[in-house]
Amino acid sequence: MKFRPANKIQDLQYFGEFGGVNPSISDSATYTFLSAKTMLDTFEGQADGCYLYSRHTSPSNLYLGEALAAMEGTETANVAGSGMGAITATILHFCGAGDHIVSSRTIYGGTYAFLKNFAPRFNVNTSFVNITSLDAVEAAINENTKIIYCEAVSNPLLEVADIRGLAKLAKKHGLQLLVDNTFSPMSISPIELGADVVLHSLTKFINGTNDTMGGVVCGSQELIDAMRSVIDGSAMLLGPSMDSLRSASILKNMRTLHIRIKQHSKNAAYLAEKFEDLGLKTVYPGLPSHPSHELFKTMINEEYGFGGLLTVDFGSLEKANALMELMQKENLGYLAVSLGFYKTLFSAPGTSTSSEIPEDEQKEMGLSDGLVRFSIGLDNDIERTFRMMRRCMNKVGILESEPQETL
Ligand SMILES: *Cc1c(COP(=O)(O)O)cnc(C)c1O
Numbered sequence: 001m002k003f004r005p006a007n008k009i010q011d012l013q014y015f016g017e018f019g020g021v022n023p024s025i026s027d028s029a030t031y032t033f034l035s036a037k038t039m040l041d042t043f044e045g046q047a048d049g050c051y052l053y054s055r056h057t058s059p060s061n062l063y064l065g066e067a068l069a070a071m072e073g074t075e076t077a078n079v080a081g082s083g084m085g086a087i088t089a090t091i092l093h094f095c096g097a098g099d100h101i102v103s104s105r106t107i108y109g110g111t112y113a114f115l116k117n118f119a120p121r122f123n124v125n126t127s128f129v130n131i132t133s134l135d136a137v138e139a140a141i142n143e144n145t146k147i148i149y150c151e152a153v154s155n156p157l158l159e160v161a162d163i164r165g166l167a168k169l170a171k172k173h174g175l176q177l178l179v180d181n182t183f184s185p186m187s188i189s190p191i192e193l194g195a196d197v198v199l200h201s202l203t204k205f206i207n208g209t210n211d212t213m214g215g216v217v218c219g220s221q222e223l224i225d226a227m228r229s230v231i232d233g234s235a236m237l238l239g240p241s242m243d244s245l246r247s248a249s250i251l252k253n254m255r256t257l258h259i260r261i262k263q264h265s266k267n268a269a270y271l272a273e274k275f276e277d278l279g280l281k282t283v284y285p286g287l288p289s290h291p292s293h294e295l296f297k298t299m300i301n302e303e304y305g306f307g308g309l310l311t312v313d314f315g316s317l318e319k320a321n322a323l324m325e326l327m328q329k330e331n332l333g334y335l336a337v338s339l340g341f342y343k344t345l346f347s348a349p350g351t352s353t354s355s356e357i358p359e360d361e362q363k364e365m366g367l368s369d370g371l372v373r374f375s376i377g378l379d380n381d382i383e384r385t386f387r388m389m390r391r392c393m394n395k396v397g398i399l400e401s402e403p404q405e406t407l
Helices: 005-010 036-043 059-072 083-094 109-122 134-140 163-173 221-228 234-238 244-254 257-277 293-299 317-329 359-365 382-395
Strands: 076-080 100-104 125-129 145-151 176-180 197-201 215-219 281-283 309-313 345-347 371-375
Touching: 005 059, 005 257, 059 076, 059 215, 059 244, 076 083, 076 221, 083 109, 083 145, 083 176, 083 197, 083 215, 083 221, 083 234, 100 109, 109 125, 125 134, 134 163, 145 163, 163 176, 163 293, 215 221, 221 234, 257 281, 257 309, 257 371, 257 382, 317 345, 317 371, 317 382
Parallel strands: 100 125, 100 145, 145 176, 176 197
Antiparallel strands: 076 215, 197 215, 281 309, 309 371, 345 371
């Protein structure tokens, strides 16, 4: 049977304390106990339904976590104050001194910098590979390898990971497959395809209003319990906790996630096709020209499309910058990092979100100067948006001929 992430979320029923249609917000950092014995039991992890301190967890954080776990089809989840908070705590849960990671080389700049520059301080070392080559992934595995790390759809190059193939490799070698699904919530369900753990930056599509940071790790009860352990849990001890007020607001935004993703995908697919028709070097997983288009089709939850992200290579940083400045002036979007907003966001990853990656490595992975990443917004009239974008491209000399139609 098809996996339906939005149905799973909607099948959860929460009531507020006084019959509210939204769950009550647990606006407390600490919690009382009716008996001293229960306090001890709770610290030892044996008093279900009791709360001890909000760095550990809170009712509001559990509500949000359960919705995210339902979306990804995991037993449970643990929310964090940012995507990096969830990612780093999870990696440090699985890996200690002497352990090794095989990671995609095209991943979020912060994750790349953590694996490349920070984790080696703990003698946790990473081999960065071309994730689209299962042979390259397998060749990089050694006897110390603990995890395979990738993004379902990668930042910023929109490479698509063969999650089924990677899961087989992980099983064969006794590894955990961790998938960052920030770019493709709802469209791809990594657990269904064999992944062990799913991570998200909630800051992007899932919250969708760019008013807060957030992150989550979705996995087994055993994993989340271990990460929350007061004795040696990475989430508990590193403390990337989310505030309850924020988890309540993110949960409310999740109510419309399925509708937003459909609109982001529809708009991005329209623009990608038009851009490609203009002869622009466009990368979008929904285009048949994308090297992993067919693979994506084998993994997709169809109704949500191929996502809201696309890239165009405008040839040079100067042209890319001129275009982005003009598009912002024309109110077509914002020159900003991040993604998943109602408004289109654009940036040149080589000089922004991926600037942590040294220039020669950027070249090797195909990240060129003139590359612009677009997170396409929820525009109601995407045809008008396209006409206006085309006019901007004309003005900055990216396109040769003046289009005939008037706006
Ligand atoms: C933004 C992002 C992150 C980091 O999340 P924060 O919420 O900014 O900490 C991780 N992975 C991907 C793919 C991202 O886009």
